[in-house]
Amino acid sequence: MNLSISPKVKKALEEKRPVVALESTIISHGMPYPKNYQTALEVEEIVRENGATPATIAIIGGTIKVGLSAEEIDYLAKTPGVYKVSRRDLPFIVATGKDGATTVSGTMIVAAMAGIKVFATGGIGGVHIEGENTMDISADLTELGQTNVAVVCAGVKSILDIGRTLEYLETLGVPVITYKSSEFPAFFSSKSGYSSPLTTDKIEDIAQTIKTKYHLGLKGGVVIANPIPEEFDFDGEIIGKAIREALSECKEKNITGKEVTPFLLQKIVDITGGKSLESNIALVKNNAKLAAQIAKLL
Amino acid sequence: MNLSISPKVKKALEEKRPVVALESTIISHGMPYPKNYQTALEVEEIVRENGATPATIAIIGGTIKVGLSAEEIDYLAKTPGVYKVSRRDLPFIVATGKDGATTVSGTMIVAAMAGIKVFATGGIGGVHIEGENTMDISADLTELGQTNVAVVCAGVKSILDIGRTLEYLETLGVPVITYKSSEFPAFFSSKSGYSSPLTTDKIEDIAQTIKTKYHLGLKGGVVIANPIPEEFDFDGEIIGKAIREALSECKEKNITGKEVTPFLLQKIVDITGGKSLESNIALVKNNAKLAAQIAKLL
Amino acid sequence: MNLSISPKVKKALEEKRPVVALESTIISHGMPYPKNYQTALEVEEIVRENGATPATIAIIGGTIKVGLSAEEIDYLAKTPGVYKVSRRDLPFIVATGKDGATTVSGTMIVAAMAGIKVFATGGIGGVHIEGENTMDISADLTELGQTNVAVVCAGVKSILDIGRTLEYLETLGVPVITYKSSEFPAFFSSKSGYSSPLTTDKIEDIAQTIKTKYHLGLKGGVVIANPIPEEFDFDGEIIGKAIREALSECKEKNITGKEVTPFLLQKIVDITGGKSLESNIALVKNNAKLAAQIAKLL
Ligand SMILES: [Mn+2]
Ligand SMILES: [Mn+2]
Ligand SMILES: [Mn+2]
Numbered sequence: 001m002n003l004s005i006s007p008k009v010k011k012a013l014e015e016k017r018p019v020v021a022l023e024s025t026i027i028s029h030g031m032p033y034p035k036n037y038q039t040a041l042e043v044e045e046i047v048r049e050n051g052a053t054p055a056t057i058a059i060i061g062g063t064i065k066v067g068l069s070a071e072e073i074d075y076l077a078k079t080p081g082v083y084k085v086s087r088r089d090l091p092f093i094v095a096t097g098k099d100g101a102t103t104v105s106g107t108m109i110v111a112a113m114a115g116i117k118v119f120a121t122g123g124i125g126g127v128h129i130e131g132e133n134t135m136d137i138s139a140d141l142t143e144l145g146q147t148n149v150a151v152v153c154a155g156v157k158s159i160l161d162i163g164r165t166l167e168y169l170e171t172l173g174v175p176v177i178t179y180k181s182s183e184f185p186a187f188f189s190s191k192s193g194y195s196s197p198l199t200t201d202k203i204e205d206i207a208q209t210i211k212t213k214y215h216l217g218l219k220g221g222v223v224i225a226n227p228i229p230e231e232f233d234f235d236g237e238i239i240g241k242a243i244r245e246a247l248s249e250c251k252e253k254n255i256t257g258k259e260v261t262p263f264l265l266q267k268i269v270d271i272t273g274g275k276s277l278e279s280n281i282a283l284v285k286n287n288a289k290l291a292a293q294i295a296k297l298l
Numbered sequence: 299m300n301l302s303i304s305p306k307v308k309k310a311l312e313e314k315r316p317v318v319a320l321e322s323t324i325i326s327h328g329m330p331y332p333k334n335y336q337t338a339l340e341v342e343e344i345v346r347e348n349g350a351t352p353a354t355i356a357i358i359g360g361t362i363k364v365g366l367s368a369e370e371i372d373y374l375a376k377t378p379g380v381y382k383v384s385r386r387d388l389p390f391i392v393a394t395g396k397d398g399a400t401t402v403s404g405t406m407i408v409a410a411m412a413g414i415k416v417f418a419t420g421g422i423g424g425v426h427i428e429g430e431n432t433m434d435i436s437a438d439l440t441e442l443g444q445t446n447v448a449v450v451c452a453g454v455k456s457i458l459d460i461g462r463t464l465e466y467l468e469t470l471g472v473p474v475i476t477y478k479s480s481e482f483p484a485f486f487s488s489k490s491g492y493s494s495p496l497t498t499d500k501i502e503d504i505a506q507t508i509k510t511k512y513h514l515g516l517k518g519g520v521v522i523a524n525p526i527p528e529e530f531d532f533d534g535e536i537i538g539k540a541i542r543e544a545l546s547e548c549k550e551k552n553i554t555g556k557e558v559t560p561f562l563l564q565k566i567v568d569i570t571g572g573k574s575l576e577s578n579i580a581l582v583k584n585n586a587k588l589a590a591q592i593a594k595l596l
Numbered sequence: 597m598n599l600s601i602s603p604k605v606k607k608a609l610e611e612k613r614p615v616v617a618l619e620s621t622i623i624s625h626g627m628p629y630p631k632n633y634q635t636a637l638e639v640e641e642i643v644r645e646n647g648a649t650p651a652t653i654a655i656i657g658g659t660i661k662v663g664l665s666a667e668e669i670d671y672l673a674k675t676p677g678v679y680k681v682s683r684r685d686l687p688f689i690v691a692t693g694k695d696g697a698t699t700v701s702g703t704m705i706v707a708a709m710a711g712i713k714v715f716a717t718g719g720i721g722g723v724h725i726e727g728e729n730t731m732d733i734s735a736d737l738t739e740l741g742q743t744n745v746a747v748v749c750a751g752v753k754s755i756l757d758i759g760r761t762l763e764y765l766e767t768l769g770v771p772v773i774t775y776k777s778s779e780f781p782a783f784f785s786s787k788s789g790y791s792s793p794l795t796t797d798k799i800e801d802i803a804q805t806i807k808t809k810y811h812l813g814l815k816g817g818v819v820i821a822n823p824i825p826e827e828f829d830f831d832g833e834i835i836g837k838a839i840r841e842a843l844s845e846c847k848e849k850n851i852t853g854k855e856v857t858p859f860l861l862q863k864i865v866d867i868t869g870g871k872s873l874e875s876n877i878a879l880v881k882n883n884a885k886l887a888a889q890i891a892k893l894l
Contacts, residue, residue, distance in 0.1 A: 002808070002812070086766075086769065087769030088765070088766060088769045088770055088772070088794075089793075090809075090812070090814065091805045091808040091812060091814060092773065092794050092801070092805045092808075094808050095804035095805040096801055109814070113812070113813075127433065132431050132432075132728065133728050134728075134763065135723065135728055135760045135763040135764055135767070136763050137763070137767045138767070139766060139767055139769045142741075142768055142769055143769070145440070163432075164432070164433045167432065167434050167435070168433055169386070170384075170386060170437060171436070171437055171439070171440055172437070173384065173385030173386045173403065173437045173441070174386055175386045175389060175390055176386070177390065198387070205393060205394055208394070209389045209390045209394075211393070212300070212389040212390075212393040213388075213389035216300075216301075216389060217411070218385065218389060218407070425731065430729050430730075430731055443738070461730075465730065465731040465733070467684070468682070468684060468735060469731070469734070469735055469737070469738055470735070471682065471683030471684045471701065471738055472684055473687060473688055474684070475688065495685075496684075496685070496688050498692070503688075503691060503692055506691035506692070507688045507692075509691070510598070510687040510688075511686075514598070514687060515709070516686065516687060516705070520687075
């Protein structure tokens with residue numbers, strides 16, 4: 001197997017101590033250098049502070065790595081041209097000896113291979129805006145339907161179609177549990193206007209659900225939605241309104257297909273007054289903490 | 299395992315005698331009390347009369363039950379707030395010790411766990427009206443694509459999109475066999491205007507298909523469509539026309555999303571002159587009988 | 597098991613020599629007699645010339661055959677009423693003892709049962725034109741998401757929606773590698789206007805990707821897109837334009853649903869000046885050759 005687990009992660013897994021998987025797309029494609037490098041290390045530290053071992057996942061020179069050194073994180077953070085690796089890309093990138101940063105889908109696959117049950121990220125992929133027409137739907141959803149890893153997130157990535165993503169997850173039979181809210185969160189905002197299919201205030205319920213699921217042999221993941229911390233919570237109405245306006249603007253200016261996402265992301269940066277990076281980091285850390293707390297109960 | 303199989307069902311399975319699974323959503327959410335209680339017992343009796351052991355499935359206090367006592371059926375029939383349990387809900391409801399009535403999806407999962415191969419219900423879930431836009435598609439279809447249980451039904455639930463549901467089942471590779479008709483039935487009517495992908499007049503062919511499928515290791519269910527008995531058969535054209543008119547009315551009155559289904563269901567009650575409950579019971583019994591006949595040949 | 601592997605194929609598999617699966621829908625439903633018979637034999641010969649054993653797959657009298665005799669191919673080529681067998685049809689056709697020609701989906705299933713890793717065809721199924729509305733999406737895509745067989749093709753069948761098919765394959769996590777082009781081909785044309793998700797000039801990379809995928813336990817197929825040979829390459833713009841015009845014509849003439857495909861296929865015959873059959877044969881042979889070359893490296 002082209003799978004290399006770091007000594008610390010291997011030891012934690014062997015001793016059945018809690019481990020939290022972390023993705024690398026956020027390092028290679030999510031933030032500017034050196035903010036991405038610093039954040040990756042800080043997120044790992046939060047996992048440790050909360051009693052679990054972090055396992056950042058990536059592919060380096062065709063080897064699937066579970067648990068990266070600071071040097072490896074630095075390499076991914078500043079090297080251009082690192083592939084974004086989802087399920088479809090994984091065997092080719094490994095076979096051809098390339099570097100790859102794993103998406104939610106790719107990270108779930110590798111976490112499951114390594115025996116890691118919980119994974120923290122910012123937001124999962126979903127149905128794109130107009131995805132009911134374009135069929136642009138993230139492979140993350142397919143992965144959640146089949147791979148046994150619980151994913152702690154602040155909802156779906158900021159400019160996706162939340163309602164249709166929830167429908168899609170229901171069709172695939174994926175449990176969606178929002179922690180401490182009956183409303184499914186909207187990444188930069190704790191409010192989305194959509195009820196959460198399941199909700200609980202107790203971390204024990206979440207851990208017990210994950211254990212029961214695996215115990216019953218029900219394949220697939222669990223989405224743990226963790227609303228953004230209050231001090232970073234943007235008014236969902238303002239963001240929602242801005243996105244709707246930006247979508248109208250797309251139609252007027254005939255911005256379509258793959259150009260819509262970067263256009264909307266820039267709008268988010270504009271309306272948050274540039275605070276979106278800071279908020280993104282805050283919610284990832286918040287998720288890493290919850291993931292570690294869940295991992296300890298598994 | 300939080301799985302409790304009743305002594306009668308356990309004995310039948312051990313002695314390799316025919317068993318038919320039955321769902322509980324129809325008890326908790328499908329009919330008024332005490333009609334739901336009486337019907338559940340009558341359906342079980344029909345299974346017995348036709349030579350098989352009934353196994354009604356539900357979750358009580360977090361325990362998955364296969365084979366309910368009359369007391370347990372009565373409890374589900376009159377207790378408010380019992381959860382509807384599909385694949386996504388199952389581990390949470392079990393983990394948190396709640397009561398749950400299983401949908402087609404939930405019942406298939408539990409039947410497969412218990413080793414039961416045939417399940418009788420009224421209608422399966424499917425693509426909702428406008429589901430190509432809303433992406434509201436029942437998890438029952440996903441389950442049929444992956445879980446090895448044959449489901450005897452009178453078609454899809456009455457107000458779903460039959461054509462798109464058949465397309466979706468084809469995409470997932472699910473065999474759809476209509477018994478004694480080349481036309482796929484429409485729940486309250488034996489006519490839908492859609493050809494059945496497969497058809498046979500022989501119960502032996504159905505049983506042999508199920509056995510061959512499992513023998514070949516082809517995962518997933520089989521839909522056995524059993525048209526409503528002739529004496530209860532509503533004119534499909536009248537129902538179809540009424541649904542189309544009701545849909546126009548929805549658009550006029552701006553009734554959308556989750557409000558459409560109850561609106562259409564009420565229309566069905568209106569146009570059938572209130573006979574829809576009686577017809578619903580008749581078709582479930584008809585399906586229970588065919589399911590028992592199939593189970594005996596497996 | 598109702599599975600009969602011919603002595604030559606069985607011997608090749610036992611000796612771990614390369615084998616290439618071939619489908620039979622192209623024989624029964626793809627070409628007129630005796631062109632279909634001759635082509636099937638010629639394609640088998642090309643597989644042999646390139647160092648692999650051909651295994652044409654079909655169902656005859658309810659027996660699943662892997663490796664057909666010339667007599668069996670002749671029988672399928674000239675017998676009317678042979679079923680087209682996809683995943684959903686397979687158990688019924690076997691159980692009832694009928695004849696069936698396997699589609700891409702059906703052939704993948706049987707190839708996987710027999711332990712064959714590579715399969716050559718003309719084009720795979722996909723999302724139909726207007727499939728985002730009709731939900732008419734080929735079961736071939738589902739199969740590619742779950743069954744471990746690499747499929748060498750010249751793209752998707754000529755009149756499908758290429759862009760949405762690529763989105764669907766991405767969602768399912770299926771690797772799509774175009775050989776010697778960064779553009780995904782369009783069956784009769786090497787150009788489609790869509791970038792290929794993955795590309796390589798080396799057969800070794802393709803083989804290594806397939807081996808890595810199975811080694812990592814990642815279920816599902818691999819699409820190897822092999823552009824039509826240059827001397828048969830139609831101008832993609834001309835074909836694309838003709839299809840768009842034909843689609844407008846469909847709307848004007850109110851041609852909808854199942855009538856659209858034969859209408860478009862006839863248009864293809866018209867605009868290619870009747871050369872489409874010849875081109876179809878050329879690309880299938882081209883794919884058989886590449887499949888054999890890949891199979892030798894596995
Ligand atoms: Mn996409
Ligand atoms: Mn739904
Ligand atoms: Mn179709």
